[in-house]
């Protein structure tokens with residue numbers, strides 16, 4: 001693309017929309033990166049003022065034949081908020097940050113929020129009213145609600161509450177033809193979507209093999225590919241569309257606003273901390289604990305704790321030479337739950353390196369969570385030449401297979417002679433694997449691809465997923481067919497063809513055969 005083309009595009013867009021347009025190379029820099037290993041310079045960045053701007057933007061992009069990529073907080077770890085065409089970045093204020101239509105029904109509330117609302121701001125808004133969104137991401141200080149929905153985000157409490165799809169009531173989005181669609185207003189849903197989705201739903205439901213695969217896989221947390229699980233549910237067409245937007249990483253439409261459900265904030269909580277000599281042993285304990293229906297089970301490896309302690313002051317009495325399990329229980333009867341956990345771990349033959357610790361006071365529990373949630377922020381540069389790169393950072397397996405999976409994946413890293421930091425939402429079978437890459441050695445791209453291939457080989461052997469919560473992106477797209485198999489992959493392609501036949505929205509982040517190291521930053525050592 002020439003400089004002239006960029007300038008003419010920016011000029012035309014500048015006349016078209018009320019919001020800002022950025023075309024200057026220096027000012028474009030913030031839009032060239034997210035929290036992934038990639039760097040991509042867009043042609044221009046557009047900052048729409050309101051939804052009317054988004055409608056014009058999409059029509060313009062389609063006419064020009066330039067793809068459009070939405071950007072929320074840019075906290076994604078798979079490079080899905082980066083694009084070579086127009087990046088639509090939602091401003092942090094005004095129309096995009098509005099929260100309104102708050103109403104309560106029984107133990108739930110509903111609130112409509114702009115796609116640009118900061119996750120933390122929504123939680124504060126809800127908490128002031130006695131509620132919260134249980135899909136509580138650790139990137140709450142930077143990620144936005146549009147990005148959360150588009151990645152099918154979740155947090156530690158997904159074990160009890162599920163991912164954000166469970167809390168999405170209604171979505172307003174802009175289609176590939178520049179129509180404003182409100183999934184709760186049937187009259188706004190284009191007829192072509194109604195017909196084609198109904199046809200696809202009927203074929204999929206009659207495909208016993210596909211249904212069987214979906215039923216197997218909906219038993220654990222997955223945010224890879226399109227949310228085909230929604231086709232099996234008895235919901236309205238509008239709700240089906242809203243559910244398909246979940247996890248679609250901006251490749252089916254651009255979210256303008258969403259109505260989310262909140263739950264009553266649970267004040268009765270307790271946490272139990274167990275220290276294990278081996279991760280496989282901790283994995284076995286996870287499987288046993290899941291039957292107690294606890295709210296969250298987090299795992300932090302010994303190696304991760306050792307990096308963490310260089311950055312954070314840790315609570316007294318924490319065994320630094322062990323793998324940790326943090327188990328949270330909540331709701332009425334949670335103290336009895338603590339007793340059951342203690343009995344199970346103490347009498348179940350699990351070896352532990354220290355007595356179980358129990359936190360009952362809110363401050364103590366919050367301290368443990370803040371420790372857990374800081375991991376991702378502080379482990380990136382554990383030593384001057386080592387980088388904990390996001391490469392295979394969001395794998396998931398059926399939780400009952402977690403111990404065996406950990407064993408096999410540890411063997412992979414031993415064979416590759418790469419140290420790995422492991423932590424994550426073990427109760428949901430979701431582990432964040434952060435291999436430490438020596439950036440002083442040659443062929444970093446080759447080593448990254450090798451690690452991804454080797455780890456995903458094990459993930460697929462266990463019927464797992466390349467992404468349990470962070471969502472699709474150029475880092476994971478080439479593995480989608482292997483993970484889901486030809487049959488489901490082709491249904492996903494049909495979904496894309498129904499919503500976006502001309503390929504206006506975010507190419508290469510769901511379907512791609514390009515190497516995962518294409519567009520990799522050349523300054524990963526910084």
Ligand SMILES: Cc1cc2nc3c(=O)[nH]c(=O)nc-3n(C[C@H](O)[C@H](O)[C@H](O)COP(=O)(O)OP(=O)(O)OC[C@H]3O[C@@H](n4cnc5c(N)ncnc54)[C@H](O)[C@@H]3O)c2cc1C
Nearest residue numbers: 072073074075076080138139144146147148153154250255
């Ligand atoms: C420190 C850290 C901790 C994290 N913890 C968690 C966690 O606990 N749970 C979790 O799920 N993830 C986590 N993540 C990953 C990331 O924060 C989530 O994927 C988050 O939901 C992305 O939101 P965002 O607003 O930053 O989106 P972006 O990164 O800006 O975009 C992500 C995707 O959403 C699309 N998108 C954004 N806005 C829109 C829109 N309006 N319409 C259509 N598509 C849109 C983009 O095109 C892109 O494909 C973490 C990341 C970091 C860096």
